[in-house]
Amino acid sequence: MVRVKAAAFNPADWKSIDHGHRVTEWPFVPGIDGSGIVEAVGDKVEKVVVGDEILAIFSPNDRSGSFQEIAITHEMTVAKKPASWSFEEVAGLSVCYFTAVIGLGIGLKTSLPFLKGGPREGFEPSSVLVVGASSALGAATVQVLRLVLPEARILATSSPQHHDHIASLGVDKSFDRNSPSLVEEVKRATEGSKGVEAIIDLVGAGREERYLFETFASDGPQKYAQVWTGEDAIEVPSGVDSTMFKAGDFPELQGSQNIMLSLQNLLAESKYKLPIPIYNLGQGHTGFANGLEMIRKGVSGQKLVANP
Template sequence: MTIQQYQTIKQGGPFALVTAPSPKPGKNEVCIRPPAVSLNAIDWKNLLFGALVPSWPAVLGIEGAGIVESVGDGVTSFKPGDEVMNWLQRSQFNGAFQEVYTAQEVAVAKKPAALSFEEATSLPIGYLTAAGAIAIGLKVPFPGFSNANTTHEPPQSILVLGGSSGVGSAAIQLLRIALPSATIITTSSVAHHAHLKSLGASTCLERAAQQDTAALKAATPGGAGVDAIIDAVGASVEAPAVYGALKSDGPKLYSLVITRPGVELPQGVQATLIDGQYILDKEPGAMNYLSRLLEEGKYKLPLKIDVVGKGFQAIQSGLDKIPQHSGTKLVVSL
């Protein structure tokens, strides 16, 4: 049997629809047919710069939602016909932009019936990265995680840089779940402030405040600074003033989402680099926890979805929109 892959022929494009063998799941793998896929910044970076593409042609895409086609040995949580959402750690020809792809069981979760495939595909990578930034970087235990770290005093004041990003808006919600009484301060364009407060932010500041240590500290309890920072967008590269928002006698925790090079950390900052895989390595049930939060109504769509088109051909034009969009998640229906 064969499938159609939307291959990127070389760095910068073009794309081509290519017939390829239908994948077969290996041990602990799930094959999924996606009615919808997400477009992420890393897809755009891979297309333009070959950021994580060792050779061409390649199939891009790291996030989808669909129907389970088949499962490999050892898979116990899913069966053919299940509706799921997932992240995948792509390889040369195993990306989301094709008719059937393969994902690790640990990176797959049941799709709540109340969500469309387009809504579900917008969730996994932002949630996983935010969960890692909090549980690993800030050492904050989640009530739904089996490997919760409870040996550290959790931070009570957190600054989330880039609150209107997928990771930032997910982090605000997860922080409020894990730390109900914490002060959560975030930066974003003013157009997103009302939405971010609805997700759990205590205070929203204009993005320009990232360049102003005094403005950041003025928003913290007693003006003393914050215990921790989650940098969802690599803001500190251009705005090192954010480090000054850390409380001088606090733990100085800093979770940095891997988005760009050039970060220089001051002495004394306890920094952790985070991507989507980190939390799955520590907490194999992380995706199941996402499903549970959604089913219980405790977790909302972090971003409004923008369906940019239907069919594989909509992917290329959709990726062109990545640098300009803000506060939305770009999705393609297949």
């Protein structure tokens, strides 16, 4: 049981409210990201004790949604908060990191050397295009990619105002997704101007922006990992190896019970940075109402948080 000190907003929150996404019964409490202080633990809990400051993944229902003062979550979804990080800063780390690890381990099928019990062998592309790198998930994925593939050429699409920030997280070269010459620009940034070996699409861009598939090297593995956005899988051109992934796929990944422990360790070792800047909406119902309205309209390059 956690006394929530800060909760972060995700697109899933407004989709739950507006469309019933992941809602099993009404009324319900939204919120899947948050941080706080442990107030009580079950008899079999071993990783945390009462008084620990934590960040966690929550579930959107009346007992476990993070948009409330007290919420219950599972030990596997918890990581201890570093003393140097505020509750607001860590509130939005869990879901994007967890999903990024799933995206690499299941979506691209890479190794995950930092994950206890995780895969030690896997796909090793020499170049990867991260689509939507300035989102929280995108910025988390860039960091995990750099840990997994330290020698790979990591390319990314985002709005130009975010290019410097994602470069600081590990991107080698960024591109404006709206550039009319994007395909040529991406290919020129790869060895021999052949194109990329893998794409990880974190915003479902491939559904409408079909030219993204032209950035693949014609003689390469053409691996495409697409995050589930609530819609059917994106159809891909012939020859492209596509995998859809979502956080809920974790049972399929070796070592998934230790994903949050790996985040805890990376934070403690200063090997993981704040993916995107936070914007604190303040305390109480007004902050949460404003946050939901903002996330409905779309927020670029910021993680919205509020305090119950």
